[in-house]
Amino acid sequence: MQKITSPIDMEIIEDLKAGDQVLLSGIIYTARDAAHKRMVEALDKDEKLPFDIEGQTIYYMGPSPAKPGEVIGAAGPTTSGRMDAYAPRLMEVGLRAMIGKGLRLPEVKDAMKKHKAVYMAAIGGAGALISKCIKSAEVVAYDDLGAEALRKLEVEDLPVTVINDIHGGDLYEEGKAKYKITVD
Amino acid sequence: MREIETAKITQEVARMCQEANFYLGEDVIAALKKGRDNDTSDVAKQVLDQILQNAEIAATERIPLCQDTGLAVIFIDLGQDVHVTGGDLYTAIEDGIRKGYEEGYLRKSVVTQPFSARVNTKDNTPAVIHTRIVPGDQLKVTVAPKGGGSENMSRVTVLKPAQGKQGVIDYVVSVVEEAGSNPCPPIIVGVGIGGTIEQTALIAKRSLLREVGKPNPDPEVADLEAELLKRVNALGTGPQGFGGNTTALAVHVETYPAHIASMPVAVNIQCHSARHKEAVL
Numbered sequence: 001m002q003k004i005t006s007p008i009d010m011e012i013i014e015d016l017k018a019g020d021q022v023l024l025s026g027i028i029y030t031a032r033d034a035a036h037k038r039m040v041e042a043l044d045k046d047e048k049l050p051f052d053i054e055g056q057t058i059y060y061m062g063p064s065p066a067k068p069g070e071v072i073g074a075a076g077p078t079t080s081g082r083m084d085a086y087a088p089r090l091m092e093v094g095l096r097a098m099i100g101k102g103l104r105l106p107e108v109k110d111a112m113k114k115h116k117a118v119y120m121a122a123i124g125g126a127g128a129l130i131s132k133c134i135k136s137a138e139v140v141a142y143d144d145l146g147a148e149a150l151r152k153l154e155v156e157d158l159p160v161t162v163i164n165d166i167h168g169g170d171l172y173e174e175g176k177a178k179y180k181i182t183v184d
Numbered sequence: 185m186r187e188i189e190t191a192k193i194t195q196e197v198a199r200m201c202q203e204a205n206f207y208l209g210e211d212v213i214a215a216l217k218k219g220r221d222n223d224t225s226d227v228a229k230q231v232l233d234q235i236l237q238n239a240e241i242a243a244t245e246r247i248p249l250c251q252d253t254g255l256a257v258i259f260i261d262l263g264q265d266v267h268v269t270g271g272d273l274y275t276a277i278e279d280g281i282r283k284g285y286e287e288g289y290l291r292k293s294v295v296t297q298p299f300s301a302r303v304n305t306k307d308n309t310p311a312v313i314h315t316r317i318v319p320g321d322q323l324k325v326t327v328a329p330k331g332g333g334s335e336n337m338s339r340v341t342v343l344k345p346a347q348g349k350q351g352v353i354d355y356v357v358s359v360v361e362e363a364g365s366n367p368c369p370p371i372i373v374g375v376g377i378g379g380t381i382e383q384t385a386l387i388a389k390r391s392l393l394r395e396v397g398k399p400n401p402d403p404e405v406a407d408l409e410a411e412l413l414k415r416v417n418a419l420g421t422g423p424q425g426f427g428g429n430t431t432a433l434a435v436h437v438e439t440y441p442a443h444i445a446s447m448p449v450a451v452n453i454q455c456h457s458a459r460h461k462e463a464v465l
Contacts, residue, residue, distance in 0.1 A: 019426075021227075064251045064291040073289055074242075074251035079333045079366050101424065102333070102366035123234050123424060124333065124368035125457045127251040128242040146304055147251075147291050159234070161227075161426060172365055175427020179225060180420035 003157070007055040008097055008118075016118050016162050018169030023157040024120075028057040028099065030151040032078055035142050036086035039150075043089060050141030050150055053094050060100035062147035063137075064127070072137045072153075074127025077101040080119070084108045091115035099160055103172060112164050120160040121171075133158040186321035187269050188465050190276035193325065197280025200327035200461040201256060202288035205248045208239040211396040212433070212458045219370055219423070219430035228428030232370070235423070235456055246288075250457045253290035254329025256281045256311040259393070259462075263320035274313060277325075282307040293332065314386060326393060328460035334371065334453045337363035340385050343447040352377060352449055353412060359451040360416045360432065365425020368455035370433045372396060373416060376450040379440035388450035391436035393460055400437055409435045 004012055006026035016022070029051060031039070039049055060080050064073030080100030087098060088111035096117050101124035112119060122130060136154040143149050163171045213236065220232035242249040258277055262268075268276070285292055285308040294309065295302040339359045343351045356375055363371075376388030399406035412435040422428025433456070442448065 019227075062251060062291070064248045064253055065289040067247075067289045073291070074248040074253075076251050078252070079336065081366065101368065103364050103425075121365070121424060121426075123231060123238070124365075125250045125331075125455055126234055126238040128245065128247040128249060129234060129238040131247060132241065146306075147293075161424075171427070172425050175225075175227075175422060175425065176364075176420040177427075178420065179422055179427045179429060181418040181429075183415055183418045 006057040006097065008057065010116065013096060013116055013118055013166060016165050017167070018162050018165050018171040018174060020162040022120065022160050022162065024160050025156045025158070026154070028059045028153050028155055029140065030059045030061045030153060032060060032062045032148045033082045034145050034148045035150045036083050036090070038142055040086045040089050043093065051152070053090060055094060055096050057097040057099065058090070058095060059153065060098065064147070072131055072134050075131045075134055076127035077122040077124055080104060087111065091117045104164060109164050109170065113166055113168060116166045118162060118166060119164040121163050122158065122160050130158065185265055185267050187267050188323050189269055190271040190273065192465060193268070193273065193276040193323070194280040194283065196325060196463045196465065197258070197277050197327060198284035198287065200325070200463060201281055201284025201290065201329065204327050204329055204459040204461045205253045205288065205290055206246045207243050208249055209396070209458065212456070213239060215396045215433040216370070216456065219433060223422070223428045223430045225422060225428035227426050228423045228430055231423040231426060232430065248290060249459065250331060251291055252293060252331040252333065253285070254331050254459065255294055256308060257328045257330050257389070258311050258313045259326040259328065259390070260313060260315040261318045261324040262315060263322045264317050265321035266323050277313060278309045278311055281309050281311055323465040324462060325465065326460055326462040328393065331455055331457065334367035334455040337367040338452045340381060340448070340450040342381065343449055345445070345447050347447065349408065351447070352408070353415060355449055356412055356451055357415050357419070360453070361419050361421070363453055364421055367453045368457070369421055369425060370423050370430045370456050372454040372458050373412065373432050373435040374452035374454060375412070375435060375437040376452070377437065377439045377447065378442040379448060381448050383440055384448035384450040385452065387438040387440055388452040391438040392452060392454045392458065394436050396458065397434040405437050405439060409437050412437070
């Protein structure tokens with residue numbers, strides 16, 4: 001399985017293909033819809049984002065609380081479609097990778113091709129397993145949002161699968177087509 | 185008349201909120217293993233293995249199976265010869281949810297006024313509570329935390345009686361197909377047919393409490409369940425939507441008589457983190 005580091009180099013982004021299984025290490029940021037709304041509002045007002053988004057990876061995730069002595073609680077992906085209204089705007093300003101689960105709208109997939117960004121899926125509902133890949137977590141902004149705050153995570157060998165690459169590949173369509181059976 | 189203290193109810197609800205979120209049922213684990221052994225996709229096998237590993241880690245370390253520890257859906261069967269003492273029943277239940285979610289480090293995922301403010305209530309209440317008054321002197325409490333990802337892909341409609349069985353099949357399959365990877369497949373599909381719009385939704389939800397894959401006792405309904413499972417798994421969506429034959433672990437159907445003019449149908453989708461615990465007091 002290919003090991004890659006976030007922020008992800010553009011040469012690697014260009015090579016990634018829908019269906020590739022990847023172990024991701026490095027720095028990623030978490031944000032759900034409430035944090036996305038604030039980031040896009042900031043951009044609309046010409047304000048700076050809470051972190052330099054150029055080349056970065058956003059993980060759509062809101063963890064359960066960390067137990068004492070733990071880095072984080074369960075930490076699996078949330079449904080990405082809720083971020084579709086905001087994702088193209090963030091790709092415009094440099095977002096290079098998104099991690100979540102579930103379907104994206106055609107305009108989001110078009111934006112991925114245009115801005116050279118990839119969409120990867122983590123295993124939905126594997127929150128306990130994924131928590132083991134998270135080595136540190138700190139709230140960067142929007143602390144008032146609780147679980148939905150913007151966090152910076154350091155991850156090690158987080159298992160993800162490329163869903164949409166920059167060439168138009170789409171694992172959700174390809175996988176389904178391959179295993180579809182016609183019933184009388 | 186048998187007396188049951190509210191303090192006991194609170195304690196049991198708190199315990200079950202945590203146990204439901206840490207310990208996946210043996211029936212779900214068995215169904216996941218069966219899916220892993222039978223799926224023809226290697227990627228699907230790997231995904232199902234990771235889901236099984238996740239259940240092991242969650243149970244061993246008491247970490248929630250999923251960070252979405254759900255809105256607490258509570259089913260109460262209250263024996264008519266029970267007298268609840270020391271306070272009111274619903275307050276006792278919600279006190280249990282507060283305690284269970286706080287002490288178990290579970291995520292609080294409930295917001296007020298859904299169309300506007302959406303402010304987190306910070307204690308995972310209110311719950312959604314369904315109560316039946318039943319004969320006897322016992323109180324049965326079921327705690328079923330429900331995640332947003334799968335609930336969001338659930339649907340209710342009212343079909344025309346002329347659409348019959350085929351109409352039900354087409355509708356259920358279309359809902360599952362449209363849901364795709366969003367509800368974290370492999371899923372359990374709860375189907376309600378009949379009653380009124382709220383009744384069909386409720387029997388669909390209740391069907392999710394059944395042991396995974398245990399057929400409906402009515403052979404005609406059991407046949408429909410088998411037919412639906414075959415068709416849903418023929419979609420090819422597979423575990424996590426990566427492609428495969430295990431889109432659903434089971435389809436559970438419950439029916440209820442309907443108005444001469446109506447055939448309400450509800451599809452309540454349950455993710456693989458199919459969590460529910462019950463206690464009889």
